[in-house]
Amino acid sequence: MLYQQIAKNKRKTVFVLAGFLILVALIGAAIGYLFAGTAVGGIIIAGVLAVIYMSVIVSQSTDVVMNMNNAREIHSAQEAPELWHVVEDMAMVAQVPMPRVFIIDDPSPNAFATGNDPQHSAVAATTGLLQIMNREELEGVMGHEMSHVRNYDIRLQTIALALSAAITALVNFAGNFWWFGGGRSSDDDDDSAIGIFAIIGSILLIILAPLAASIAQMALSRNREYLADAGAVELTRNPHGLISALQKLQNAQPMKKVAPSSSSLYISDPELNRRHKRFAHLFDTHPPLDERIARLEEM
Structure with a gap:
């Protein structure tokens, strides 16, 4: 029973990793669409940022977490x-x-x-x-x-912590960029119903992403x-x-x-x-x- 649970937790790590990466990609797509008019560039930036966060936190998880908690x-x-x-x-x-x-x-x-x-x-x-x-x-x-x-369990939580931090960083970047006038101009916006819904959906995704990451950790x-x-x-x-x-x-x-x-x-x-x-x-x-x-x- 114990070894089955350990194996199950290892499989969960893969699923959690996949789920968080999908969420990171969606946030990147939303940011790219809102600020550059293309989702691909945002996905690439988000992917690079996620890899950096995972490399740092997973490889140095103990020191990072202990420093965070003084x-x-x-x-x-x-x-x-x-x-x-x-x-x-x-x-x-x-x-x-x-x-x-x-x-x-x-x-x-x-x-x-x-x-x-x-x-x-x-x-x-x-x-x-x-x-x-x-x-x-x-x-x-x-x-x-x-x-x-x-x-x-420690590996599972470390991966979740790393990707949650990456999601938070992406959302903060989007908020700061928007605050300083980095959003697309009205001339660039698609005035069609699909374009309007895409913009609204992207904004909601960016706002709700940290909540989704927190729920996954919980x-x-x-x-x-x-x-x-x-x-x-x-x-x-x-x-x-x-x-x-x-x-x-x-x-x-x-x-x-x-x-x-x-x-x-x-x-x-x-x-x-x-x-x-x-x-x-x-x-x-x-x-x-x-x-x-x-x-x-x-x-």
Whole structure:
């Protein structure tokens, strides 16, 4: 079952990559049509930009994501003994290489894993997490993160993060170019109904593209959390540690500084409490904590 899930996540990587590339191409076509009257040039520019973003972020995903989240690396057990040894133990049980270990100076308890594969992975924990979690709870959290590493969830999320960043850059470019008068003149516009609808459609596509990219990231994130919770129980042989940790996370305050594009990486949504309660679950990157706890209790 576990190896089937890993293989499934690898296949998902291909589908996610294809879907995001199609979206990037559509945005490029829209930009090219609006600003140059040709979709082909826009697609070429968008493709080049996407390749650059993917090359940089995928090849250096750990450093990029850790810098985005203001994390500092620790290099030995002397700097944070309990965290280091727990990560070491969970990596050994999961049969993956020891990841790089980072700490984020933030009072809100949280943690995440990132990287391109188990050989180039890293985990991060906030100072708030280290303060409130006991050994058993910390093992549950790190077991959860090590499951993401073992299941190749980190690669899936890294690719999604890279392409989302490329989409955001394209949209920002289009907005700035339009603001400074870079759009096509009325003389160049096609006055036919097809031309008008094409212009309206291109504008809507550019506006809605970041939302589509975010929804894709959210869909990827939700289901992988349940699997990682189950994986943590498998690694620790102790569901109570993770249950207790998740219960503490239910009362956590939002993190002070977090990159929105990396919110889906964390064990619980680091921004959730900032949103209006009426729409609290509309665009969640994670399943509700009470549902995750209920599933663990059923074990």
